[in-house]
Amino acid sequence: MRFLLSLLLVCLPVCAETTVADLFEAKTLARIAAADTQLDGVLGVAAIDLTTGRTLAYHADAVFPTASTIKVPIMIQLYRAIRAGEVKLTDVLPVTVKELVEESPVVEKAAKSSGKITVRELLEAMMQVSDNTATNKLIELLGMAKVNRAMDEAGLLQTRLRRRMIDLAAARRNEENVSTPLEMARLMQMIWQGKAVDEAASRDMLEVMTPTKAEIRKVIPAGIRVASKPGWLDQVKCEVAIVYLENVSLEKRPFVVSVYSTYLKGDGNPTGNITAILFDYFSRLAKSNLYGRGL
Numbered sequence: 522m523r524f525l526l527s528l529l530l531v532c533l534p535v536c537a538e539t540t541v542a543d544l545f546e547a548k549t550l551a552r553i554a555a556a557d558t559q560l561d562g563v564l565g566v567a568a569i570d571l572t573t574g575r576t577l578a579y580h581a582d583a584v585f586p587t588a589s590t591i592k593v594p595i596m597i598q599l600y601r602a603i604r605a606g607e608v609k610l611t612d613v614l615p616v617t618v619k620e621l622v623e624e625s626p627v628v629e630k631a632a633k634s635s636g637k638i639t640v641r642e643l644l645e646a647m648m649q650v651s652d653n654t655a656t657n658k659l660i661e662l663l664g665m666a667k668v669n670r671a672m673d674e675a676g677l678l679q680t681r682l683r684r685r686m687i688d689l690a691a692a693r694r695n696e697e698n699v700s701t702p703l704e705m706a707r708l709m710q711m712i713w714q715g716k717a718v719d720e721a722a723s724r725d726m727l728e729v730m731t732p733t734k735a736e737i738r739k740v741i742p743a744g745i746r747v748a749s750k751p752g753w754l755d756q757v758k759c760e761v762a763i764v765y766l767e768n769v770s771l772e773k774r775p776f777v778v779s780v781y782s783t784y785l786k787g788d789g790n791p792t793g794n795i796t797a798i799l800f801d802y803f804s805r806l807a808k809s810n811l812y813g814r815g816l
Contacts, residue, residue, distance in 0.1 A: 541813050542806075546577060549802040553579045556794050562756070562785035567706035568799050569777040570806070571713055571763070577799070581703035584679055585781035588752025589651045590761050591682055591698040593708060595659055596648060596729070598668045599640070600722040610641040614658060622687040625654035648729050648750060653686035660685055675711060677704040705761045706779035713763055713777070727763065736792035737762045737778060741800060751792075757783045758790040766803055774807035 557564045557579070567581040602608045616632045627646035631638040643659055646652035660668070665682050672680040680700040684691035691697075711717040712726055727748045735751035737760050749762035759781040767773040778799050780792045808815050 540811075542811065545802070545805070545813065546575075549798060550577060550579055552798045553795060556791065556798065560782065560785075560791050561787070561789060562782050562791075564791055564795075565702040565781045566795055566799075567702040567777075567779040568803075569706050569710050570803070571710065571775040571777065572773070576703070576706070577802075578703055581706075581779075582701050583781075584699050584701055585759065585783055586754060586757050587680075587698045587700045587705070587781075588754045588757050588759055589656075590705060590750050590752040590759050591680075591700070592647050592651070592656055592752075593705070593712075593750050593761065594668050594672055594680060594682060595656065595663065596644065596726055597708070597712070597717045598663050598671045599644060599659060600718040600726065601671055602663055602667075604718055604722065608640060608662065610639065610644070612640045613637050614640065614643070614662070616654075616658065620654055620657070622653045622657065624687075625652050626650060627652045628654040628658070645729055649733050651751070656686045675708065675717070677708060680704045680708070702779040702781045705781075706777045709761050709763055709777045709779070713775070730762075735760055735762075736790055737764070737780075737796045740793045740797045753790075756785045758785060758792060760792045762796075764796075764800065764803070766800075766807060774803045776803045 553566055565580040565583045565585055566578070568577040599608070603610065615636060616628055616638045617636065618632045621629055621632060627642065627650060628638060631642070643655040646655035647659060660682070668682045677700070682698055683696040684698060708717070712723050715723045717723060717726070730748035730750060731746060733749045733751070735749050737749050738747050741747050741764055746765040747762050749760060751760040761777070761779045763775060763777055765775050767775065776799065778796050780795045782791050810816055
């Protein structure tokens with residue numbers, strides 16, 4: 522009896538610290554876990570509350586293939602190079618048909634017409650329509666090592682650019698572009714905070730990402746801004762985004778969502794379902810006080 526009483530006294534302070542917000546967060550993670558049980562593949566999720574900095578994580582430290590979301594680190598290094606005076610968005614580069622790889626609508630048009638393209642056009646093509654030749658041109662311009670060094674300096678040691686776009690031989694050697702859901706979420710948070718390069722660069726990067734059409738955009742109400750970068754490969758679907766969540770209530774509650782999946786069977790894509798769960802969570806936070814009462 523004395524032992525049980527001592528155990529109860531030890532547990533009381535811990536139990537007293539649990540809040541209804543903690544319970545709501547735990548239930549949201551349980552909804553994500555339940556969605557994962559229905560997925561024929563592997564799932565990792567990270568979300569960051571940009572109001573409080575609190576992070577929700579589900580298998581968020583696992584290393585996943587990034588597909589085209591690796592283009593976010595490339596974009597950041599481009600703005601670092603611009604700030605260093607090494608390149609300008611108005612610079613014009615030659616482009617030829619021989620350089621073209623799959624999924625390159627913008628660069629293909631430039632190669633067959635003027636044979637020239639600006640750095641700004643390459644950036645927008647890479648981020649908005651995931652033009653792979655544009656990406657390879659920027660990798661060549663910036664240097665793969667410098668992109669990875671930028672991630673090192675940001676403390677994102679699992680985020681690695683290892684190959685050019687559509688290099689199947691490199692992929693077969695396991696030279697895959699990789700990151701974790703949490704690192705990609707933190708990278709988006711750094712852009713939001715103006716810390717990836719500087720405030721001006723962050724504003725421009727988010728403007729570039731806003732027109733992108735992807736799974737996250739489909740489940741967010743039309744009046745809410747989304748700055749997003751999706752990615753897909755065979756058996757891989759992923760996306761990172763900032764959801765501005767600021768016109769559905771009296772309170773703003775922007776958040777980062779980072780969804781990664783691999784070993785997928787068929788055409789399944791969990792991104793929309795997971796984002797809908799997170800949008801419901803953050804929408805209710807935006808409409809509630811600390812105790813969950815609607816305002």
